[in-house]
Amino acid sequence: MVEFPPLKNDRLLRAARGEPLDRAPVWVMRQAGRYLPEFRETRKNHDFFEICRTPELAKEVTIQPIDRYGDLLDAAIIFSDILVVPQAMGMEVIMNPGPHFPEPLDTPDDLKRLPETIDVDKELGYVYDAITLTRKELGGRVPLIGFCGAPWTLMAYMIEGGSSKTLQKSKTWLFKHPEESQKLLMRIADVCVTYLVGQARAGAQLLQVFDSNAGDLSPYDFTTFSLPSLKHIATKVKERLGSDAVPMTLFAKGASPTLAARGGYDVIGLDWTVDPRDVSTLPIEISLQGNLDPTVLYGGRDAIEREVRRMCDAFLAGGGGKPHRWIANLGHGITPGVDPEDMRWFLQCVQKYSAGSLD
Numbered sequence: 001m002v003e004f005p006p007l008k009n010d011r012l013l014r015a016a017r018g019e020p021l022d023r024a025p026v027w028v029m030r031q032a033g034r035y036l037p038e039f040r041e042t043r044k045n046h047d048f049f050e051i052c053r054t055p056e057l058a059k060e061v062t063i064q065p066i067d068r069y070g071d072l073l074d075a076a077i078i079f080s081d082i083l084v085v086p087q088a089m090g091m092e093v094i095m096n097p098g099p100h101f102p103e104p105l106d107t108p109d110d111l112k113r114l115p116e117t118i119d120v121d122k123e124l125g126y127v128y129d130a131i132t133l134t135r136k137e138l139g140g141r142v143p144l145i146g147f148c149g150a151p152w153t154l155m156a157y158m159i160e161g162g163s164s165k166t167l168q169k170s171k172t173w174l175f176k177h178p179e180e181s182q183k184l185l186m187r188i189a190d191v192c193v194t195y196l197v198g199q200a201r202a203g204a205q206l207l208q209v210f211d212s213n214a215g216d217l218s219p220y221d222f223t224t225f226s227l228p229s230l231k232h233i234a235t236k237v238k239e240r241l242g243s244d245a246v247p248m249t250l251f252a253k254g255a256s257p258t259l260a261a262r263g264g265y266d267v268i269g270l271d272w273t274v275d276p277r278d279v280s281t282l283p284i285e286i287s288l289q290g291n292l293d294p295t296v297l298y299g300g301r302d303a304i305e306r307e308v309r310r311m312c313d314a315f316l317a318g319g320g321g322k323p324h325r326w327i328a329n330l331g332h333g334i335t336p337g338v339d340p341e342d343m344r345w346f347l348q349c350v351q352k353y354s355a356g357s358l359d
């Protein structure tokens with residue numbers, strides 16, 4: 001095990017483990033990204049995946065929001081992308097400006113193009129190096145989050161060849177080729193297991209799985225296709241890490257939180273369509289994360305304050321019973337047009353309205 005400086009702010013880990021807190025920890029998905037001028041400056045000189053692949057650059061960009069917002073942020077998330085996993089599986093992915101696969105998987109026959117065995121640690125060792133370097137450089141200021149994409153979301157990208165509104169091709173696979181789909185999902189899941197274990201061993205203190213396309217599946221199809229691969233990931237990662245296990249979060253955007261809660265994760269991320277009071281029946285050991293509508297950050301100071309207060313009241317009320325432990329966040333990633341000072345105001349409002357009643 002690598003030695004790291006002691007952690008000075010453990011709110012995120014306490015919330016994930018269900019321990020008492022002075023206020024809700026807060027971080028933001030995509031907090032290192034294009035809304036920050038310092039990120040755009042780095043991006044001027046470097047290609048997106050070049051930043052991911054160069055530990056020094058990935059570290060610099062990961063720490064940008066921590067330097068800017070100081071004590072207002074309670075976590076860093078390693079700068080990378082979910083699509084590094086398809087790359088490790090032998091597929092070409094470029095960012096122009098959105099993700100693009102020049103040779104997507106058209107039919108199950110194309111699965112032959114993927115190598116039978118992959119040395120995940122070798123292919124993605126650059127992420128492990130970035131994590132180790134970043135955690136050292138953070139000096140214990142905040143914990144560092146590692147992540148990967150969920151098998152269903154990654155499968156959809158590998159088949160669609162990029163972002164898609166309808167997911168026509170990947171959903172055609174599910175219904176025309178259910179067995180091949182399930183095989184592909186488990187193949188991706190095995191890569192994710194090795195990858196997440198490697199990230200934790202390299203220094204990641206919490207692991208988040210992004211199933212951003214979960215909401216395109218009916219509850220039955222989420223249960224049939226996505227959930228088994230998500231369960232496999234949570235079970236195997238915890239098993240392999242043993243006494244070094246770290247908390248795990250599942251963000252299955254658009255999926256029923258009740259179904260997501262069956263995945264075996266410590267924290268369930270909620271998008272902004274969910275009323276926190278409606279999930280009060282989830283097992284109390286599960287912590288929650290989320291869930292402000294990211295576009296509220298376009299609404300100006302008064303709207304941000306009002307909506308953050310409403311969010312805090314809802315999470316802290318807990319639907320009448322004991323409230324779940326809670327990590328404040330947006331309900332999806334922060335968008336490029338947000339004024340960084342409005343992000344600061346969001347963080348300040350969370351600190352103000354989430355204090356108290358958390359023991």
Ligand SMILES: Cc1c2[nH]c(c1CCC(=O)O)Cc1[nH]c(c(CCC(=O)O)c1C)Cc1[nH]c(c(CCC(=O)O)c1C)Cc1[nH]c(c(C)c1CCC(=O)O)C2
Binds near residue numbers: 029032048077079212
């Ligand atoms: C679906 C998905 C992707 N990537 C990711 C997801 C899951 C979360 C989600 O649903 O948003 C995850 C992701 N992508 C990025 C991070 C960095 C860590 C963080 O700050 O949260 C994380 C956690 C950086 C990024 N990933 C990307 C950018 C912008 C690209 C650029 O700098 O040119 C960043 C900062 C590119 C990317 N990468 C992806 C898309 C669809 C795009 C283009 C859309 C966009 O522009 O926002 C795939």
